[in-house]
Amino acid sequence: MRLVNHEPNAIDLRTTPVHLGLGSRAKPVEGFAWDPEVLHAYGAAVAADGAEGRMVTIFDGNGPDDQWERHPAGDELVVCLSGSVTVTRDVDGVPDRVVLGPGEATVNPAGTWHAVDMAGPASILTITAGLGTDHRPRTEARPAEHAGTSGPRTP
Secondary structure, three states: OEEOOOOOOOOOOOOOOEEEEHHHEEEEEEOOOOOHHHHHHHHHHOHHHHHHOEEEEEEEEEEOOOEEEEOOOOOEEEEEEEOOEEEEEEEOOEEEEEEEOOOOEEEEOOOOOEEEEEEEEEEEEEEEOOOOOEEEEOOOOOOOOOOOEEOOOOO
């Protein structure tokens, strides 16, 4: 995994996220994977950006999310590119659902537990403050407030 300073070619956001950092810098993340070792290396490489750093990526999927997540360092923008997605947020124990179609977006406020379910094949673009991201298995109706894993995985 390495941050690329000046990428002259097209970037596939499905395989190569872009990190938005301090000084209005945009750096593709070459060799990125949703793997603990790579996530640790990414976190170390962008640590100086702190809570201001953002990851931009595209996810393709089909079906329900298997976990809750929250991003305590900042808001997350979720944009539906194709298909239909439902973003469910836990607001004081009450599910708050927003259905998005192509071109529509929603903001998950900082620290809010959320999950993204895709109704059939769908694609989303996310812009996420990944610092300190928490995950919880989606085995209950709402996320527990204890024990979890951290890392910049999104949405």
